[in-house]
Amino acid sequence: MSVHGLVLLGILFSSFVTGVAIFFLKEENHRTRTWLNLLGAGLKLILVAALLWGTYRGQTYSLTLEFLPGIDFALGADSNSVLFVTLSTVLWFWTTLYAVGYLEHSPNRSRFFGFFSLCVTATTGIALSANLVTFLTFFELLTVSTYPLVVHRGTKDALGGGRIYLGYTLAGGALLLLAVAWLHSLAGPVAFKARGVIQSLAAGHRVELQVIFVLFMLGLGVKAAILPLHGWLPKAMVAPAPVSALLHAVAVVKAGAFGIVRVVYDVYGVETASELNVLQPLALAAGATIVYGSIRALFQDELKKRLAYSTVSQVSYIVLGVAILSPVASIGGLVHLVHQGLMKITLFFGAGNYAEALGIHKVSEMNGVGRRMPLTTSAFTIGALGMMGTPFLAGAVSKHYLKLGAEESGDTWAVWILTVSGLLNAAYFIPILWRAWFKPPSDPHPAPGSAKRTEPPWALVVPPVVTALMVIWAGLFAEQPFSPLAWVKLVAQREFGH
Amino acid sequence: MTEIDHRVYLAASAIVFVIGFYSLLVQAHVLRRIMALNVMGSGVFLFLIALGSQTPGPVPDPVPRAMVLTGIVVSVCATGLALALADRVQDTTDRCEISEANRHTASSDRKSGIEAEHSEGSAS
Amino acid sequence: MALLILAPLTTAALAVVIPRRGRGLAFVTAVVVGAAVTGLFRELRDHGVRIHQVGGWGAPLGIDLRVDGLALLMLCVTAGIGIAVALYATRYFASNLNLGQNRPQEPKDEATHRDYYFWPIFLFLWTALNALFLSADIFNLYVTLELLGFAAVTLVALAGGPAALSAALRYLTVSLSASLFYLLGVGLVFGQCGTVDLPSLAAQRESGPALWVALGLMTGGLITKAALFPMHFWLPPAHANAPAPVSALLSALVVKGPFYILLRLWFEAFPTLLTPAVTQGFGVLGAGAILWGSIQALRQQRLKLLVAYSTVAQLGYLFLLLPLCSNSGGGGMAWSGALMLLGAHACAKAAMFLAAGNILHVTGHDRIQGLDGFARSLPMSAFAFGLAGLSLVGLPPSGGFAGKWLLLNAALTQGQWWWVAILLIGGLLAAAYVARVLTHAFTHLDGEATVRHALPRIMEWTPLGLALLAVLLGFASDGAARLLEVGAPALAQAAKGRMEP
Secondary structure, eight states, X not given: OOHHHHHHHHHHHHHHHHHHHHHTSOTTOHHHHHHHHHHHHHHHHHHHHHHHHHHHTXXXXXXXXXXXXXXXXXXXXXXXXXXXXXXXXXXXHHHHHHHHHHTTTOSOHHHHHHHHHHHHHHHXXXXXXXXXXXXXXXXXXXXXXXXXXXXXXXXXHHHHHHHHHHHHHHHHHHHHHHHHHHHHHHHSSOBOOTTOSOGGGTTTTHHHHHHHHHHHHHHHHHXXXXXXXXXXXXXXXXXXXXXXXXXXXXXHHXXXXXXXXXXXXXXXXXXXXXXXTOHHHHHHHHHHHHHHHHHHHHTOOBHHHHHHHHHHHHHHHHHHHHHSSOHHHHHHHHHHHHHHHHHHHHXXXXXXXXXXXXXXXXXXXOTTHHHHOHHHHHHHHHHHHHHHTOTTSHHHHHHHHHHHHHHHTTOHHHHHHHHHHHHHHHHHHHHHHHHHHHSOOOSOOSSTTOSSOOSOOHHHHHHHHHHHHHHHHHHHTTTSTTSHHHHHHHHHHHHXXX | OOHHHHHHHHHHXXXXXXXXXXXXXXXXXXXXXXXXHHHHHHHHHHHHHHHHTTSXXXXXXXXXXXXXXXXXXXXXXXXXXXXXXXXXXXXXXSOOBHHHHHHHHHSSOHHHHHXXXXXXXXXX | OTHHHHHHHHHHHHHHHOGGGHHHHHHHHHHHHHHHHHHHHHHHHHHOSEEEEGGGOOTTXXXXXXXXXXXXXXXXXXXXXXXXXXXXXXXXXXXXXXXXXXXXXXXXXXXXXXXXXXXXXXXXXXXHHHHHHHBOBHHHHHHHHHHHHHHHHHHHHTTOSHHHHHHHHHHHHHHHHHHHHHHHHHHHHHHHHSOOBHHHHHHHOOOSHHHHHHHHHHHHHHHHHTTOTTSOTTHHHHHHHXXXXXXXXXXXXXXXXXXXXXXXIIIIIOGGGOOHHHHHHHHHHHHHHHHHHHHHHHHOSBHHHHHHHHHHHHHHHHHTHHHHHSSSSSHHHHHHHHHHHHHHHHHHHHHHHHHHHHHHHHHSOOBGGXXXXXXXXXXXXXXXXXXXXXXXXXXXXXXXXXXHHHHXXXXXXXXXXXXXXXXXXXXXXXXXXXXXXXXXXXXXXSSOOOOOSOOOHHHHHHHHHHHHHHHHGGGGHHHHHHHHHTTOOHHHHTTHHHXXX
């Protein structure tokens, strides 16, 4: 085991050990818990930075442990992993800060932060998995560690939402297990490799591979909330705001989307997959989800539900980018993995702040919040504008590449879908912004004694402001080195070879 | 011992065993069930003895006899244990029919089982 | 090797004479047995299958003890669970812990009595298990099986109380009649083959109607004792009404004994009779157990009954070994998969029963409906329950996952689709009943959690340790698979090449 392998282990353990330690802390140990949280998050950030720098300079990282007979527990860091691990680590840091502020006075904090850390361990594990079985392991760990977060409040609603969440994700997990085991019985141990590992089988096992692909998409699609499998996402909105942020931007849906990226690029390979005719249905499903999610979002009055349906729609941008057979579209899809994360987390931080400071849960209650909470609302606005695809913000970059790619591959229907979805995004975000900035705060806000209060404590304001700035950075400086786009281009080059 | 004798013994052992098993199934009273078990055991032992005498020559095979001796020891212990248990059951429940007593617990009846764990009766 | 039987037997006898020292004697046993198992492991790794002739007589006249990979695995599992349960029981039986607080306090000497009786019987149970796993002939297996049954029944009765006593009595009746069926079968086999020694039987390759009847009788007896669906009826009351450490022993170890004999019988003595009809039949019963047991577990109102029905379901998985190990291809995977599951289930189920015991102790009842918020008063037990649940559901990296993964692969390699479906559905059903309990753990309660009885630490840590072991067991699966190859029956070696390409 080399030093380089230890970096990978360190990335996992920085949050795992923190999580386990936090479980044993007494509820009152607020200070120790906060320090542990930030220490873990900071350490992980440093290690990921080292990994990023090392990978950029051509260093390879890998680590294997004995696991099942004939199958290793393998970690590695290719450019795909680095993209996702960086995203989740950076966002986790800010989410932790936010969660510390958000849950200041609620019960069961040790339990919450313990599972919170385990959840991020699972996400980084998903990013760093080098073969399918390791991926599956972390994918299931993610399910298990997010369930307690979803039901954290312990109310009837929360438990119901949690039951639905668990039902969907475990069923998805079972399908994924079947897909992995089946592929294993055909191809032996499957380690991720650019351009896929099963080309040689494609001729002899065509139908089986097609069925396995469908199983993969069903299993992963549950977490990525693709059309018929998205039911859990709006229900899981009962969770506390930092959890929603985590589910939507960092961990769960991203894990699903990232899994689809892995399977299409590094297990099947784009060429083999398109030869098997499995990408077209996937693209159609993604397209349908994009439009469906946007339309549903239009009719939600509850702010978090509107954002949830928006997530359903936006995550499928990533899937669409992957499924359209064009390098440019993949760049769009992959970069949206990052961009959507940045924008959506900003929006959820904002929604959490409105609920925390003013007791606002519904769009119709948002009149005039811009004057009350200028910083939060500005961040929220940047996130929303990004989602709509306003120029110079992150969302525009992804959409630009997606459209170009769709045109290049001749999928004009996808271009239409993207345009329609852009309009719908505007249709459900602009009313919010209008109310927030231009309507007078007519009604008294629901929270008692809230008339004088403005911004919540700094721990709740800094994270959305920072992520909003990152949205601007990712849009304005997209062409600079070390931007998400630059990195994604590197990934695409590796996959398509030009 | 001739061939025919030997078959008679085998058949008899089978009949004894079946009779024992039948009564085990239909009898509810604990004592009768314990007796039924003993009858079944006798059937098995008879069978083993009959087997032992199957071998040609004047000296019967010693192995089945050893088995039967072991079996009898086991069966005596079992009967003792069963009787002790039955006694205790009768003490605590005033009943001596197992089938009902058990159906009572196996069903979704919540109380009896919980009490069992907490019950004040001591063991053996 | 003989030490594995003699050590617990001696201490059991001593514990009868000086009951006061029961705990200390158990620890001596744990150390000796632990050392002996480790020593055997080394020998086995270096020299392969080991045989010990008791008194130097040798089969067929004398008694042989034999250790191969399978036997050693069982001995290891027994030792592990035995030690854990002993640790837990030191405190469980030491005071009036198994009393609900709403009931009148038990006289002190009653509890002491229970403590005094537990240790010798526990050690005797350990003796019986070790002897069973070491036996190399089918008659010895009968004797050890019978001893095991006695010890188990007595332990169930230890709880006292009408429900436990009648459950014990019924358990005894079922167990005795099943043993007699088995013994009758042994007699028939002897009449047909002239030997009861496993290796000699394997060499004979006999067949014929009498042998089929014999095998039918023996199998019938054994599946009853192993509580395979539909002969599981006696298990839930017996396991649910016993004291917590006893439930753990019964579910984790005792029911595995007859299963072990079944494997020896079919795979080692009569592999030629293992026709597809037989194996698929076993598979169907196993599948029935998985589905029926899980659905019953979902419907139970009491926690311990839920866990007991879960045992019924999990035992079903073991029997999927037969259809998956008898065809060509993937036999080795199925063999180590099912035995991996056996070990993982032992740890997980022991952890679950011990955790359930804690819950029962602290809340004073085990009605699932009334468990709201128990994670606050018993965080570690809730955790242990959840982790053990992970292994039962078969989520990676648990031992349960490793086992299911191997079975799944064997089924896929052989194209036996129906078992694939059963394995997946079984996992989801298990998730449903585990989640049913855990939902209550997370239910929010207003006000402070009331801890009515403080639990001794060891009673909190033991289940958690066992559950962690079950979850991490997956990482040991490669080693376990290699261990199991030592002296594995031919069918289980069929596809070794395929397993490690």
